[in-house]
Amino acid sequence: MVKREAGVFKRITEYRALLLMLLPGVVFFVVFNYIPMYGILIAFKDFRITEGILKSPWVGFKYFYKAFSDPYFFVVLKNTVIISLMKLVCGFPVPIIFAILLNELTHGRFKKIVQTVSYMPYFLSWIILGGIFINILSLEGPVNQFLSLFGFEPRIFLADPKIFKTILVITDVWKGFGWGSVIYLAALSGLDIEIYEAAVIDGCGRLKRIFHITIPSIIPVIVILLILSCAGILSAGFDQIFNLYNSMVMNVADIIDTYVYRKGLVDMDYSYSTAVGIFKSLVGMVLILVTNKIANRYGGKGYGLW
Amino acid sequence: MVTTRTLGDKIFNTFNFIVMLIVLFVTLFPLWNQIVISVSEAYAGYTTGVLLYPRGFNLEAYKLVLEYPQLWIGFKNSVVRTVLGTTLAIVFTAMTAYPLSKDKMPFNKAITGFIFFTMLFGGGLIPNYLLIVKLGMLDTVWALVVPVMISAFNVFIMRNFFYTIPASLEESAKIDGASYFYILWKIIFPLSLPVIATVSLWIAVMHWNSWFDALIYIDSKEKTVLQLVLRRIVIENNPNDINGIINIAKKGISKYTGRQLQATMILVAVIPMLVIYPFVQKYFIKGIMIGAVKG
Numbered sequence: 001m002v003k004r005e006a007g008v009f010k011r012i013t014e015y016r017a018l019l020l021m022l023l024p025g026v027v028f029f030v031v032f033n034y035i036p037m038y039g040i041l042i043a044f045k046d047f048r049i050t051e052g053i054l055k056s057p058w059v060g061f062k063y064f065y066k067a068f069s070d071p072y073f074f075v076v077l078k079n080t081v082i083i084s085l086m087k088l089v090c091g092f093p094v095p096i097i098f099a100i101l102l103n104e105l106t107h108g109r110f111k112k113i114v115q116t117v118s119y120m121p122y123f124l125s126w127i128i129l130g131g132i133f134i135n136i137l138s139l140e141g142p143v144n145q146f147l148s149l150f151g152f153e154p155r156i157f158l159a160d161p162k163i164f165k166t167i168l169v170i171t172d173v174w175k176g177f178g179w180g181s182v183i184y185l186a187a188l189s190g191l192d193i194e195i196y197e198a199a200v201i202d203g204c205g206r207l208k209r210i211f212h213i214t215i216p217s218i219i220p221v222i223v224i225l226l227i228l229s230c231a232g233i234l235s236a237g238f239d240q241i242f243n244l245y246n247s248m249v250m251n252v253a254d255i256i257d258t259y260v261y262r263k264g265l266v267d268m269d270y271s272y273s274t275a276v277g278i279f280k281s282l283v284g285m286v287l288i289l290v291t292n293k294i295a296n297r298y299g300g301k302g303y304g305l306w
Numbered sequence: 307m308v309t310t311r312t313l314g315d316k317i318f319n320t321f322n323f324i325v326m327l328i329v330l331f332v333t334l335f336p337l338w339n340q341i342v343i344s345v346s347e348a349y350a351g352y353t354t355g356v357l358l359y360p361r362g363f364n365l366e367a368y369k370l371v372l373e374y375p376q377l378w379i380g381f382k383n384s385v386v387r388t389v390l391g392t393t394l395a396i397v398f399t400a401m402t403a404y405p406l407s408k409d410k411m412p413f414n415k416a417i418t419g420f421i422f423f424t425m426l427f428g429g430g431l432i433p434n435y436l437l438i439v440k441l442g443m444l445d446t447v448w449a450l451v452v453p454v455m456i457s458a459f460n461v462f463i464m465r466n467f468f469y470t471i472p473a474s475l476e477e478s479a480k481i482d483g484a485s486y487f488y489i490l491w492k493i494i495f496p497l498s499l500p501v502i503a504t505v506s507l508w509i510a511v512m513h514w515n516s517w518f519d520a521l522i523y524i525d526s527k528e529k530t531v532l533q534l535v536l537r538r539i540v541i542e543n544n545p546n547d548i549n550g551i552i553n554i555a556k557k558g559i560s561k562y563t564g565r566q567l568q569a570t571m572i573l574v575a576v577i578p579m580l581v582i583y584p585f586v587q588k589y590f591i592k593g594i595m596i597g598a599v600k601g
Contacts, residue, residue, distance in 0.1 A: 017486045018405040025402030036429025125515035131540030206318040277430030
């Protein structure tokens with residue numbers, strides 16, 4: 001025991017320069033990650049900014065009860081889950097199909113152009129994209145102009161609760177499908193060309209090769225990404241919704257993150273907002289742990305995030 | 307790759323080519339539409355029929371937008387936060403990742419776990435906001451660059467790259483009595499340029515596109531970032547700001563439309579990104595491969 005402790009001290013002395021180098025990083029994580037975690041105490045208190053976190057009176061689970069007895073909280077929760085699921089179901093296959101088709105392109109230069117163009121929207125902020133979509137979906141915008149050719153009455157798409165969620169899904173897919181295909185293309189680039197050549201000799205046509213070689217080879221990647229993307233079910237896309245929603249569609253567009261923001265920083269209801277935020281963080285953490293476990297079990301160790 | 311061409315192949319290729327053309331059109335049209343409106347006559351944005359090419363030609367809207375001082379203030383602040391934020395992030399991420407790449411260092415496991423946990427759970431919006439208030443960072447550029455300086459994810463990506471550098475390269479320097487700081491900056495850093503380039507680019511894009519932190523932490527107009535200058539005009543459709551642009555030119559309102567100014571504003575904000583993007587694209591793709599290696 002004594003000997004072991006001496007060993008630790010010796011190692012600390014030996015590595016003191018490295019430990020010193022690590023110190024700013026550790027302090028950073030304490031201050032900017034762990035202190036805010038301590039700050040969630042305000043969800044269990046009647047927080048008053050003048051009294052600080054410690055002196056504010058305890059109220060137990062009052063704000064959690066408040067959330068769970070508030071019908072609007074469930075509207076928000078429902079919106080979050082529905083929007084996430086819609087994005088997952090409609091958006092998930094698009095990059096896969098796109099990657100398979102890209103992989104079949106024989107003209108290298110054209111392929112490069114399509115790739116460069118399709119990745120681009122991913123690097124633009126939702127403020128820029130929000131501005132663009134507000135413009136093209138407006139009353140005078142090109143979408144209405146186009147539809148009027150077929151006799152449709154012009155409408156303000158972004159103010160229509162019936163189609164707002166669909167617009168969220170379409171614009172989200174538009175932004176992300178190109179970039180989303182990168183990981184599948186990477187998996188496909190590792191494929192042995194000889195397998196395709198053998199298939200050609202055996203008389204396999206193009207579609208047969210896609211269905212019997214290309215798709216089976218990326219199934220593991222597809223399954224893993226699908227499992228892992230389930231963890232983000234309570235993150236429906238704050239940046240996108242915050243820049244596209246308006247009072248007309250609030251009831252179908254308000255999600256947990258936008259609600260937490262408005263309750264907390266607009267209405268200054270700090271404790272309540274934090275309680276709702278904790279609900280989201282906890283569910284998120286459980287989902288990450290569970291999906292990671294499933295991914296590791298499915299693919300063998302090393303398939304999950306860690 | 308496979309040279310034999312059957313009829314089925316030709317049909318497939320044609321079909322695929324058409325799908326890709328549609329993809330190109332759908333991706334480019336929204337941006338193209340903004341370009342068309344921005345250089346057309348002012349009222350072209352309100353005419354009937356889909357505009358596929360500019361109607362008339364005038365660059366007045368660009369002149370007007372570029373004369374709007376708030377645009378340049380936002381631009382300057384965005385450049386400052388991006389350069390400062392990326393530099394700080396790279397230096398401190400490397401200083402955190404390098405010691406953690408030494409398995410024999412005491413407490414390595416404990417500290418790794420301590421950092422890892424921040425990927426799973428966080429305090430959330432309000433506790434973070436209160437922290438920034440408490441630290442006196444409100445309305446300063448520090449609120450935008452310090453809280454996002456080190457992320458667990460980037461630390462682990464860099465550490466994993468450091469693992470792959472052969473220890474023998476450091477040994478001789480150590481024997482010559484070089485300090486760990488010296489080894490990190492003079493030996494490890496130059497050998498890690500691929501990962502440094504990729505991580506820097508991701509951080510830079512994140513900073514350039516960030517706006518929510520500026521929305522909640524920055525009050526003064528002279529400290530706001532480009533994205534928020536843009537937001538007031540193209541999202542909030544703020545009449546004061548739009549008229550502000552027009553009034554600066556001291557010209558009649560009738561010559562300009564808000565719609566055209568918005569389209570122009572969007573393009574002016576997007577152009578720096580579009581110009582740089584094709585050249586750095588390959589580093590982002592490399593980044594995905596590096597990110598796929600985990601620890």
